Amino acid sequence: MQAYILAMHTVAVLALDQVIPFDLSTPIEVFTRTRLPDGRPAYRVRVCAEHPDVNAGFFTLRTTWGLDALADADTIIVPGTTHPAGPPSPAVRDALAGAAADGTRIASICTGTFTLAAAGLLSGLRATTHWMAATRLATTYPDIDVDPDVLYVDNGRILTSAGAAAGLDLCLHMIRRDHGSAVAADAARLSVMPLEREGGQSQFIVQQYPPTPRGSTMEPLLRWLDDNLTRDLTLTDIAHQAGTSTRTLIRRFRQETGTTPAQWLHRARIRQAQHLLETTDHSIERIAAQAGFGSPTAFRERFKRVVGVSPHTYRNNFT
Structure with missing residues (x-):
């Protein structure tokens, strides 16, 4: 012993x-x-x-x-x-x-x-x-x-x-x-x-938007994007809303947010989906549409890639 x-x-x-x-x-x-x-x-x-x-x-x-x-x-x-x-x-x-x-x-x-x-x-x-x-x-x-x-x-x-x-x-x-x-x-x-x-x-990380300096010229555009997550927005659509060319949009967007318009949209849609999974009993298909994903399959794949678990598992963990 x-x-x-x-x-x-x-x-x-x-x-x-x-x-x-x-x-x-x-x-x-x-x-x-x-x-x-x-x-x-x-x-x-x-x-x-x-x-x-x-x-x-x-x-x-x-x-x-x-x-x-x-x-x-x-x-x-x-x-x-x-x-x-x-x-x-x-x-x-x-x-x-x-x-x-x-x-x-x-x-x-x-x-x-x-x-x-x-x-x-x-x-x-x-x-x-x-x-x-x-x-x-x-x-x-x-x-x-x-x-x-x-x-x-x-x-x-x-x-x-x-x-x-x-x-x-x-x-x-x-x-x-x-x-x-x-x-x-x-x-x-x-x-x-x-x-x-x-x-x-x-799965525990709060998906936050990249910080934008106060008074940034991007603020009106970001609010518009946030209000239009369910639309199938193209880079041309976003540039038109911003009143600029796509090339200028990409450059200014990265300067002021540190990311691209597409990446910002993906992150915003994931956060919206997390909020809906946590606070509603809507079906996965309905949440995919409410968060602006083209299909439930695309939603499941991107959600798991970003969050690390499936939408169903996330809901079980955080409801």
Whole structure:
């Protein structure tokens, strides 16, 4: 028994100031409740911090282990913080970089991705974070291939996940990697979670129109487009409404919105469809017409491509 305890997989959860309590508790609960087929615990979990007292927003957390415990961990998990743009201390960066150099598996939950990025662990890699912070991550660290649509990304030794419940998806994925599907499925049942969720983070992203500067000359045209989503509009139709040539329209539209008229229309129609799926019991065929799609088939295909799940699944998830 003593030999087994020494060999047990150790998970170190790094608690930074302003840690998000949900992100912190997720790996603690999931890994401490995971059991091997013979009933033995599969993991030993330690909560570590640079200083014993950690500001967790609504309460102060007192930890037992310091940063030196990261060196002894088999897996390090970095939960998100409420202020992800703030860089971690040099001591935290050095501890994470050292652990990565030693081959330790390191994972982040939600905005914990920013901490991994600041430690230089994501350069040249694909990564994800909460969809609301994805643009900031991509802008701050242009050498990272940011994917805002997925629930988690596994690069082998470095893993990242989206926000909140996606941390559960990531933990279950790591358990399946370590001990197989049967152990992971049992952990999923204890968490009242499916072992794999359909779709990715895309289905939770609010499809918003590209921002338009206040006072933009495009504003009247965008309002007209919004009022005419059900029409089969061509680029010529839009240019005629704007009183300009198609070439000038495309140039001005991209300058002021960052996208093309066609892309703007597609996004507006998808958002309209999401609203109707969430708030009405209209048939998929009727919603396809109300949102301006040429056919129910075209609607289903584009909706799944953009949102990540079918209209039917989206309605079941968000009604």
